Amino acid sequence: MSQGNLIRPYGDTTGDGMVQVSFTLPMKHSKVADGAALQLANKMGMEPAMVVHSKPMGDDFTFFVVYGQVNHLVDVDKVQVVERDFPLLTPKEANAVIKETLRRPLVVVGACIGTDAHTVGIDAILNIKGFAGEKGLEYYKEIEVVNLGAQVSVPSLVEAAVTRRADAVLVSQVVTQRDAHLLNTREMSAAFREAYPAGERPLLVAGGPRFDESMTTELGVDRIFGRGTTPAEVASYLVHRTTAKEPAA
Numbered sequence: 126m127s128q129g130n131l132i133r134p135y136g137d138t139t140g141d142g143m144v145q146v147s148f149t150l151p152m153k154h155s156k157v158a159d160g161a162a163l164q165l166a167n168k169m170g171m172e173p174a175m176v177v178h179s180k181p182m183g184d185d186f187t188f189f190v191v192y193g194q195v196n197h198l199v200d201v202d203k204v205q206v207v208e209r210d211f212p213l214l215t216p217k218e219a220n221a222v223i224k225e226t227l228r229r230p231l232v233v234v235g236a237c238i239g240t241d242a243h244t245v246g247i248d249a250i251l252n253i254k255g256f257a258g259e260k261g262l263e264y265y266k267e268i269e270v271v272n273l274g275a276q277v278s279v280p281s282l283v284e285a286a287v288t289r290r291a292d293a294v295l296v297s298q299v300v301t302q303r304d305a306h307l308l309n310t311r312e313m314s315a316a317f318r319e320a321y322p323a324g325e326r327p328l329l330v331a332g333g334p335r336f337d338e339s340m341t342t343e344l345g346v347d348r349i350f351g352r353g354t355t356p357a358e359v360a361s362y363l364v365h366r367t368t369a370k371e372p373a374a
């Protein structure tokens with residue numbers, strides 16, 4: 126039987142299994158609090174473990190960094206991720222494909238929905254100034270960007286998508302408290318399915334740092350982009366999907 130491609134974390138020497146975790150406990154900073162942190166680390170499978178940093182966070186909370194050893198193995202062959210399954214295009218190439226195939230600008234409507242006011246992420250993708258040295262979608266001559274900004278309600282987003290004849294709707298969710306990002310995204314995708322005849326709705330794309338990129342079906346969207354996404358990746362995906370034959374389901 127194959128042992129797979131097994132590895133262990135590296136701290137001081139190869140394969141020593143050393144990891145570092147940080148967390149907060151609702152306890153006053155004290156020796157007992159340090160002991161409580163250690164107990165948690167042990168229960169998490171870190172043995173031996175050491176509190177290397179503890180700091181009061183106000184009167185009733187303490188923040189910890191714990192360094193310790195785990196015995197778990199990582200089987201690299203069993204790792205599952207969503208790989209990019211479309212070619213990465215330059216703005217020039219993306220523009221050329223849109224011009225040849227759609228023969229009109231590709232319309233993108235973007236927003237932060239719900240109560241989320243974290244616009245930096247969606248702006249990084251849409252605004253001309255872009256992100257990580259890449260220009261945003263506004264820079265693309267053949268992409269028409271409608272950025273609705275923060276705290277947009279789902280009905281307003283649907284209305285804007287219908288009015289502007291959006292090819293794609295880009296939604297950002299940064300706040301994840303009480304699973305707000307999941308609930309809002311599901312509400313959004315359901316509303317689009319209700320508002321559009323089957324096969325005619327725009328592509329639905331969700332993005333934000335704490336999404337699991339494999340949850341597209343569960344959330345009813347076509348693609349999810351996570352932490353560190355760059356504008357060219359998004360533009361390339363949109364070009365790939367909107368200029369392909371099959372419509373969004």
Ligand code: B12
Nearest residue numbers: 241242243244245246295297300301302332333334353354
């Ligand atoms: C800046 C900031 C703010 C600013 C936002 C200003 C603005 N105009 O955006 C202000 C001060 C307003 C703010 C407010 C709040 N914030 Co705040 N904020 C942050 C902070 C420090 C940085 C976020 C950021 O700009 N990242 C940079 C961008 C470029 O990264 P990004 O968002 O991940 O985006 C990238 C990808 O995720 C992806 N992406 C993102 N969206 C999309 C969308 C699409 C379609 C695609 C394709 C890709 C994509 O592409 C981007 C580029 O790679 C984070 C902590 C942190 N370090 O992340 C907290 C953080 C997000 N905030 C947090 C909180 C709690 C709040 C408040 C509730 C605080 C409060 N009690 O009032 C409020 C909520 C306001 C609201 N109604 O939403 C928490 C969220 C915790 C959680 N689990 O939900 C964080 C994580 C801080 C923390 N550790 O507690 N915040």
